[in-house]
Amino acid sequence: MNASTAVRTPDRGASSAHAARAAHAAPSWDGEREPVVVTRGLSKAYGRDRLAVDGLDLVVPAGSVFGFLGPNGSGKTTTIRMLMGLISPTAGTATVLGGTMPKAAGAILPRVGALIEGPAHYGFMTGRENLARLDAADRTADPATRRERIEEALARVGLAAVGDRKARAYSLGMKQRLGIASALLRPRDLLVLDEPTNGLDPQGMREIRALIRTLAADGTTVFLSSHLLDEIEQVCTHAAVMARGRLVTQGTVDDLRSAARGRLVVETPDAGRAAVVLAELKAGSVATTATGVEAELGDVAPDVACAALVRADVRVRSFTTTGGSLEDAFVALTGEGFDVED
Numbered sequence: 001m002n003a004s005t006a007v008r009t010p011d012r013g014a015s016s017a018h019a020a021r022a023a024h025a026a027p028s029w030d031g032e033r034e035p036v037v038v039t040r041g042l043s044k045a046y047g048r049d050r051l052a053v054d055g056l057d058l059v060v061p062a063g064s065v066f067g068f069l070g071p072n073g074s075g076k077t078t079t080i081r082m083l084m085g086l087i088s089p090t091a092g093t094a095t096v097l098g099g100t101m102p103k104a105a106g107a108i109l110p111r112v113g114a115l116i117e118g119p120a121h122y123g124f125m126t127g128r129e130n131l132a133r134l135d136a137a138d139r140t141a142d143p144a145t146r147r148e149r150i151e152e153a154l155a156r157v158g159l160a161a162v163g164d165r166k167a168r169a170y171s172l173g174m175k176q177r178l179g180i181a182s183a184l185l186r187p188r189d190l191l192v193l194d195e196p197t198n199g200l201d202p203q204g205m206r207e208i209r210a211l212i213r214t215l216a217a218d219g220t221t222v223f224l225s226s227h228l229l230d231e232i233e234q235v236c237t238h239a240a241v242m243a244r245g246r247l248v249t250q251g252t253v254d255d256l257r258s259a260a261r262g263r264l265v266v267e268t269p270d271a272g273r274a275a276v277v278l279a280e281l282k283a284g285s286v287a288t289t290a291t292g293v294e295a296e297l298g299d300v301a302p303d304v305a306c307a308a309l310v311r312a313d314v315r316v317r318s319f320t321t322t323g324g325s326l327e328d329a330f331v332a333l334t335g336e337g338f339d340v341e342d
Contacts, residue, residue: 033061033062033063034062034098035059035060035061035062036060036061036062036064036096036097036189036190036221036223037058037059037060037066037083037094037095037096037190037223038058038059038060038094038095039056039057039058039079039083039092039093039094039095040057040092040093041055041056041057041091041092041093042055042056042057042058042079042082042089042091042092042093042094043055043056043089043090043091043092044075044078044079044082044087044089044090045090051245052075052078052245053075053078053079053082053089053245054075054244054245054246055092055246056075056079056092056242056246056247057247058079058240058247058250059250060221060223060238061221061238062221063216063219063220063221064216064221064222064236064237064238065212065213065216065221065222065224065235065236065237065238066221066222066223066224066236066237066238066239066240067224067225067226067232067235067236067238067239067240067253068080068223068224068225068226068239068240068242069225069226069229069232069239069240069241069242070241070242070243071243073244073245074242074243074244074245075242075244075245075246076225076242077116077117077194077225079242080116080192080194080223080225081116082094082101082102083096083101083192083223084096084101084105084109084112084114084116084192085101085102085104085105085108085109086102086116087102088102096108096112096190097111097112097189097190110140110188111188111189111190112188112189112190112191112192113183113184113185113186113188113190113191113192114183114191114192114193115179115180115182115183115192115193115194115196116192116194117194118176118179118194118195118198119175119176119178119179119180119182120179121167121175121178121179121182122167123166123167123168124166124167124168125166125167126163126164126165126166126167127154127159127162127163127164127165127167127170127178127181128150128154128163128164130167130178130182131150131153131154131178131181131182131185132146132150134182134185135149135150135185135186138185138186140186141185141186149185149186150163150185151163153181153182153184153185154181156181156184156211157177157178157180157181157184157207157208157211158177158204158207159174159177159178159181162174171199172198172199173199173200173201173204175199176196176197176198176199176200177200177204180193180196180208180211187220188220189220189221190220190221190222190223191215191220191221191222191223192223192225193212193222193223193224193225194225195225195226195227196208196212196224196226197209197226197228197231205231209231209234209235212224212235213235216237224236232253233253233257236253237252237253238250238251238252238253239251239252239253239256241256262296262297262321262322263294263295263296263297263321263322264278264283264294264295264296264297264300264302264305264319264320264321265292265293265294265318265319265320265321265322266292266293266294266309266314266316266318266319266320267291267292267316267317267318267319268291268292268293268309268314268315268316268317269292269315269317270313270314270315271288271289271292271293272288273312273313273314274292274293274309274312274314274316275287275288275293275295276312277308277309277312277314278293278295278300278305278308278309280308281300281304281305281308282298282299282300283295283296283297283298283300283305284296284297284298292317292318297321302319302321306319
């Protein structure tokens with residue numbers, strides 16, 4: 001599914017100053033405005049045996065960059081399809097920009113730009129022709145300014161130089177860029193991106209992250225589904241974690257990181273004694289090393305671990321903790337790894 005939106009943001013040809021500002025633009029979510037997405041008890045069943053989404057209560061703050069995370073089969077894509085009115089829920093409600101979906105889809109979707117389940121374009125058409133066709137399908141679009149919108153969208157995603165190439169000759173990353181360009185043809189209040197950096201090289205991924213930051217800084221709420229946890233950490237202000245069709249947790253990215261207390265590295269000549277102390281504290285994955293001991297802190301506070309080592313007469317030469325990553329939090333919350341497909 002592709003819907004268009006147009007918000008100014010840097011491209012490969014932008015000035016270095018402009019690009020630098022975009023790269024560091026800080027999303028400013030608005031806690032005073034009504035949430036952009038609210039679901040209550042949202043559920044979707046397929047037949048009698050498969051409950052893809054189970055009682056989802058989700059809140060997406062206005063102006064946020066909201067990361068939507070979950071392992072294979074967690075219900076992310078099904079949820080997005082319900083939010084966009086592509087399928088109807090079995091139970092519960094989904095409100096997007098104040099309208100109940102799918103009943104209000106006709107009024108709400110013109111305010112939404114979306115790229116869901118990969119881009120879909122005509123291979124025999126050029127990139128420019130694909131965008132022109134999509135723009136022409138929008139009855140509210142002014143034909144007199146169509147060319148300007150298309151050129152701006154292509155420039156934002158770095159495809160201006162290859163806009164006259166047939167889409168079938170595009171690489172996977174270029175097709176993904178064209179899909180994002182389709183979602184950037186006109187201004188919208190909400191941008192929904194499903195795996196937006198799929199197939200992009202590192203430079204392209206950085207540019208898309210800069211694009212997302214700029215959109216958010218301009219007031220657009222971005223709903224981002226991705227299997228790249230590092231990407232979510234770098235660009236998102238908020239996130240939700242799904243597992244087995246249910247919402248595990250949601251909140252700010254910083255709050256979710258705090259669910260994982262990180263690792264402890266102790267340099268000591270008393271590695272064996274230190275390992276026993278940490279094991280007694282219920283630290284996880286305790287292991288001795290050439291210089292001491294390492295462990296996962298889990299629910300053990302760093303100051304408690306340090307005090308216990310000192311009481312046990314462990315000679316501590318250095319005591320280092322590393323904060324938990326979003327990946328650590330994800331595994332701690334779901335108890336499983338993270339698969340690429342959903």
